[in-house]
Amino acid sequence: MTTSQIAVGARRGDLSGDASGRRPGCGRDRAPGMPAAADASCKVIQRLIDTLREEREGLSRETYLTMADHLLDLAGLVSQGHPTVAGNRAKVEADIRRYIRQHASEAGLDVTVIATALRWSPRYIQQVLQAVGTTARTLIREERLHIARARLTSTSWAHASIAHISHASGFNSHASFSTAFRARYGITPREVRRQASSGEPSGIPGEVA
Numbered sequence: 001m002t003t004s005q006i007a008v009g010a011r012r013g014d015l016s017g018d019a020s021g022r023r024p025g026c027g028r029d030r031a032p033g034m035p036a037a038a039d040a041s042c043k044v045i046q047r048l049i050d051t052l053r054e055e056r057e058g059l060s061r062e063t064y065l066t067m068a069d070h071l072l073d074l075a076g077l078v079s080q081g082h083p084t085v086a087g088n089r090a091k092v093e094a095d096i097r098r099y100i101r102q103h104a105s106e107a108g109l110d111v112t113v114i115a116t117a118l119r120w121s122p123r124y125i126q127q128v129l130q131a132v133g134t135t136a137r138t139l140i141r142e143e144r145l146h147i148a149r150a151r152l153t154s155t156s157w158a159h160a161s162i163a164h165i166s167h168a169s170g171f172n173s174h175a176s177f178s179t180a181f182r183a184r185y186g187i188t189p190r191e192v193r194r195q196a197s198s199g200e201p202s203g204i205p206g207e208v209a
Contacts (some may be wrong), residue, residue: 030039045071054083067130069121092120092128097139104143144186148177152189153196162189 052067059067095118100154103109114136115122129135148169151157157165166189181189194200 067121070120072119078200089128089131090125091119093132096125096129096136097135100139100143102138104147105168107167107170107172109140109170121145138169141180142184146182148189149185149192152192158197164191164194 040174048071050066052071056064096114099114099117100109103113106113111125115125118125125136129139140191148165148171151160151165151169152162160168162178163174166174169177171177171180181187181192185192
């Protein structure tokens with residue numbers, strides 16, 4: 001178990017550690033090649049996690065979760081090997097975008113799911129994306145629209161209804177999908193499908209048939 005995994009446990013409320021009560025990942029249990037400075041940071045984080053666990057009963061849920069989020073972010077920085085802030089954010093942004101591409105069709109995908117999978121706090125995920133002028137919701141919607149557009153023009157999906165394609169691409173509502181699609185591409189999903197089936201040039205602005 002790494003320090004990052006322990007901090008994820010803190011965020012979820014599980015601070016019990018292993019059967020021996022130790023906090024693996026630092027000291028004698030540190031990963032091979034971990035620099036001494038990183039190991040020292042790891043030990044500090046583990047002490048903070050222990051303190052948070054001990055004082056949990058005296059904290060409000062909001063305060064507890066906020067502190068756990070900060071510990072999760074610290075643990076993530078340690079696990080990344082102390083990169084620069086800019087370099088670390090660039091890597092996290094790339095990880096977020098890759099995760100969204102891989103999971104966009106999953107209906108429950110949101111910033112909390114992404115944060116849990118990548119072992120960062122939702123707050124940090126939001127900060128990283130805000131720094132580049134976007135949000136998790138925007139990226140998820142864009143990827144889902146891209147997937148749906150490809151399926152609308154694919155012969156493999158020719159027999160699937162537009163409603164089925166919208167749901168299979170991660171949208172909860174056919175109506176919201178149609179609205180988002182037209183706002184993004186300036187054409188309705190039905191028109192895109194009709195053009196694809198008749199061999200007409202794409203009606204999507206800027207797209208070459």
